[in-house]
Amino acid sequence: MARKPLLEFTEKGIYCDQGKFYIDPWKPVDDAVITHAHADHAYWGHKHYLAHHLSREVLYYRLGEIQLQTVEYGERVMKNGVSVTLYPAGHVIGSAQIRVEYKGEIWVVSGDYKTEDDGISTPFEPVRCHHFISECTFGMPVYQWKPQAQIFEDVNNWWRSNVNNGLATVIVGYSLGKAQRILQNLDLSIGKVYTHGVIENTNEALRRNGVILNPTHRITIDTPKDEVRKGIILAPPSSVGTPWMRKFQPYSFGYCSGWMAIRGAKRRRAADRGFILSDHADWDGLISAIDATGCEKVYLTHGYTASFTRYLNEIGFDAHEVHTLYGDDEGAPSQPPPDGEEFYDAFASNKNIENQKVSPAGGDLEGAGGLFL
Incomplete structure (x- = not known):
């Protein structure tokens, strides 16, 4: 009789x-x-x-008064004889892979991850295991990321040009992860960084957790528009096309996402500039990360699961596609309205977020434009 696997895929999640x-x-x-x-x-x-x-204060901000235990990377927690250890995933600040071991059987759940060191998240660390549960959001050969230094050189040159031409600069990225990555790589000699309330709330939570971020200025009703025009505005995707964003006209609007690698994605976002910047592993990163685990089996949870599973099996891996409800925090242009972070950013724009419950990803809150801070 075959031994029951240590981790199972159930209707509630990975168990x-x-x-x-x-x-x-x-x-x-x-x-x-x-x-x-x-x-x-x-x-x-x-x-x-x-x-x-490093997820503590953001989880409290997003979920309210929860019963939360936090640990460091590499710190082992025992649960009914099972060893649970967190390792860096490199996705966003505080992101982790979960290593689970029992009687010599080792599984690793990647969550979301990227293999490039972004300078603000603890870099991804491959973990040896028998079974690896991996995302594959960008599991197609077309997705090959350029070094982030090259992307931010383009961002800063665009910002500088906008200032010289009297245009406000609005750059869009998710409130947790992308926004902080952008913030830490801006050339602050050009001007100040102004933030939408959702992003600033997240920044404040991270700062309470001891994360050192570059200075930012929350945009309020009293913020002088002429001053904002000299700087750069960090905004979440949920603000695009809303009265909040239109009040900064004339502006140039840039969108940061891995999906900008697809022809037409910038046009569908109505953006003036599209910057290919993702907090997920690209094609080469996925393959190298999976290979580095030395796993006997790999399970693909979300993204291009069917095609990536076929490819991995063709090159010698034992790969399996599994069904989960994990979404796309970058907002795939083929799936409006997006799941994950874009859903959250629309929801979190409510000033009473501390008293709200986060609904399952995929809800349609596109009509919430009047709630933006």
């Missing part, structure tokens, strides 16, 4: 029966281990949460 816990469950459970604080991985309603300590 460890021996340890009696779930990893990134999408339905309420008693014990949840969380890879990172994006809305399609960290849901409201669990009795107990375990996450990396």
Whole structure:
């Protein structure tokens, strides 16, 4: 009789029966281990949460008064005889891979990850295992990222040109991860950085957690528009096309996403500039990360799962496509309205976010334009 696998895919999420816990469950459970604080991985309603300590304040901000235990990378927690250890995923600040071990059997759940060191997230660290559960958001050969230094040289040159031409500069990225990555790579000799309330709330949560970020200025009703025009505005995708954004006209609007690699994506976003910048691994990064685990089997949870599974099997991996409810925090242009972070950014624009419950990813809140801070 075959031994029951240490981790299983259930209707609530990835489950460890021996340890009696779930990893990134999408339905309420008693014990949840969380890879990172994006809305399609960290849901409201669990009795107990375990996450990396740099996710602590963002999780409290997003989910309210939860029962939360936080640990460092490499710190082992025992759950009913099962060893649980978090390792860096490189996706966003505080993101983690979850290593689970019991009687010599080792599984690793990647969550979302990228292999490029972005200078602000703890860099991705391959973890040896027998079974690797991986995302593949950008699991197609067309997705090959350029070094971020090259991308930000383009961003800063564009910003400088806008200032010289009397245009406001609006750059769009998700409030957790992308916004901080952009912030830390801007040339502040050009001007000040102004932030939408959702992004500034996230920045403040990270700062409470001890993360050092470059200076920012929250945009309020009293912020002089002439001053904003001399700087750069960091905004979430949910602000695009809203009265909040239109009040900065004339402006040049740039969108940061891995999906900008697709022809026409910039046009569909109505952006003046598209910057190919992703917090997920590209094609080469996915393959190298999976290979570095030395895994016997790999399970693909979200992204181009069918085609990437076929490819991995063709080159010698034992790959399997699995069904989960993890979304796309970058907002795939083929799936409007997007899941994950774009959904959260629309929801979090409500000033009463501290008293709200985060609904499952994929909800349609496009009519929430009047709520933007």
